[in-house]
Ligand SMILES: Cc1cc2nc3c(=O)[nH]c(=O)nc-3n(C[C@H](O)[C@@H](O)[C@@H](O)COP(=O)(O)OP(=O)(O)OC[C@H]3O[C@@H](n4cnc5c(N)ncnc54)[C@H](O)[C@@H]3O)c2cc1C
């Protein structure tokens with residue numbers, strides 16, 4: 001079984017500050033990390049590998065420094081890392097990103113594609129489902145539980161107040177919530193092997209079978225007109241549990257939002 | 261500071277940092293306060309390969325190097341010196357003694373489980389009357405048929421009771437002075453091998469420190485480590501490497517206390533201004549930072565020398581001398597900058613100051629470090 005995990009390198013928003021004047025993110029000097037939902041997707045793939053055997057391929061599109069998240073994925077246990085990187089892919093919105101990633105995926109054999117629900121910088125939650133559409137395969141989003149049975153994947157899909165239990169025949173794409181699991185640590189050995197014994201495969205423009213009108217800034221229909229700090233506040237949540245549970249809940253929520 | 265670390269070392273440091281902050285720091289106070297050996301944390305480190313960082317993969321290690329191991333001990337010590345010394349005594353004393361001096365069978369039997377994290381190691385040289393002067397050992401090993409019979413008592417042994425595999429030193433020829441010392445490997449559970457009561461310590465209070473008691477303890481002849489009569493050299497060579505671990509521990513303690521203090525002085529206000537605004541605070545911080553960076557260079561240099569196969573005995577002694585002095589000085593200054601809040605248990609620097617002192621004592625006191633260093637100058 002082959003599992004492809006889509007991994008985005010993102011600025012660590014815990015460390016990001018907002019420019020008080022322009023209202024934009026100050027990215028300078030901010031460390032880059034593996035997008036948290038993607039780490040959960042990778043962990044899910046690695047658990048399937050541990051349980052029943054699978055080849056896990058980590059795939060990322062981004063600048064050359066995104067190499068680091070692929071090495072990290074390999075240090076956690078991914079078998080291969082593929083970096084799609086070319087100046088021509090730069091400035092992509094979700095349409096161009098998903099078109100490019102989907103085209104890269106068509107070059108690989110796969111049973112399951114896993115993505116994070118949402119990237120903590122772009123935050124659209126569109127790329128996963130869009131990849132599935134480009135590939136013409138079904139997708140299940142918001143997975144909080146996932147398992148394989150025969151040729152099907154069974155997913156608990158989270159809603160605000162309930163969940164659905166869904167099954168789909170592979171190949172299928174699933175987007176993971178960070179609640180899906182607690183990702184493992186890398187091992188020192190994994191890190192040294194990832195850098196000293198393994199290679200990240202680099203795919204450039206000409207390696208990817210995607211039409212030019214669908215890539216990069218030019219292939220991106222989205223225009224960012226203005227970015228504003230959020231002023232509207234959603235109605236608050238009232239926690240009505242005993243003290244211990246409330247505190248637990250609160251801490252989890254704050255961590256989820258990267259406030260803690 | 262830019263040491264031109266490789267990407268793998270930087271990523272390993274990040275891993276060790278994340279682990280220390282997420283898994284170790286939350287327990288550091290209880291570990292100290294309860295004098296409690298952090299079994300769960302050690303278990304996690306064993307699973308993640310942290311107990312075999314510098315050893316080759318072929319023997320179950322992680323295939324990294326001394327520098328990566330130093331980064332591990334340093335990151336752990338920033339948050340918990342107890343956890344750091346457990347790793348250090350296991351890795352650079354017990355396991356490394358077998359890695360350097362064990363034969364193939366011994367490596368397979370004892371080093372592999374240590375490096376794989378299946379077993380914990382300990383190293384026992386010191387005795388009540390033989391501290392700095394190791395030639396004064398009273399523990400005896402006598403050959404009797406197909407076994408060695410050991411009698412005697414070791415004191416102040418780190419990981420004692422918790423460890424499964426012990427590298428110990430005993431006299432095989434009391435008349436020969438240091439040439440009469442031999443090294444042995446003994447497993448916990450061997451009849452005639454028991455432990456004393458835990459010592460009550462000033463710092464690193466979660467680490468286990470107690471006596472090893474040998475009463476007609478019989479071990480197979482094959483458990484002699486290295487050649488008969490070569491134990492003193494084995495002990496000294498192993499301690500050279502161990503000192504790099506203790507230097508890293510001391511560096512980590514200093515850095516941990518320093519980081520806490522930077523945060524504190526920006527928050528604490530007196531005379532309507534953060535105490536960070538006082539020039540005395542600034543100058544003390546500047547001096548501390550400079551000392552820490554100087555110490556850092558020495559310990560990384562010793563590690564790099566060991567990794568590149570160069571002599572490192574003097575470098576390791578200088579690193580331990582400097583780092584342990586810096587740890588004691590910096591933690592004391594950090595307590596001072598915290599005022600009364602530094603003297604109570606609220607901000608961790610109180611613990612760190614107590615923890616720092618031992619780094620000037622074990623694996624050779626600072627005076628011994630000076631003997632090693634000056635010895636190399638006046639040969
Ligand atoms: C300030 C700003 C505003 C933007 N506004 C918009 C906008 O309004 N509309 C728009 O379409 N684009 C916008 N973009 C671009 C957008 O953020 C992208 O970079 C993008 O295409 C990825 O979308 P996302 O980050 O929302 O990912 P999401 O859709 O949230 O990501 C979901 C999952 O898809 C996968 N994935 C996403 N990107 C990659 C990748 N590069 N490599 C591998 N896997 C990946 C990951 O598994 C991830 O968890 C904006 C960018 C900036 C800087």
Ligand SMILES: Cc1cc2nc3c(=O)[nH]c(=O)nc-3n(C[C@H](O)[C@H](O)[C@H](O)COP(=O)(O)OP(=O)(O)OC[C@H]3O[C@@H](n4cnc5c(N)ncnc54)[C@H](O)[C@@H]3O)c2cc1C
Nearest residue numbers: 383384385386391392416417418469621622623624625627
């Ligand atoms: C918490 C803890 C953990 C330990 N863990 C271990 C362990 O795992 N394994 C192990 O084998 N040992 C261990 N030790 C023992 C430690 O290494 C010794 O305590 C240390 O080497 C000093 O020996 P001593 O205590 O007998 O002091 P002494 O040798 O009695 O020294 C007393 C003082 O005299 C000074 N001194 C001695 N000789 C000279 C000289 N010639 N010139 C100048 N000054 C001198 C010393 O520097 C010191 O200041 C541990 C000790 C402690 C406290």
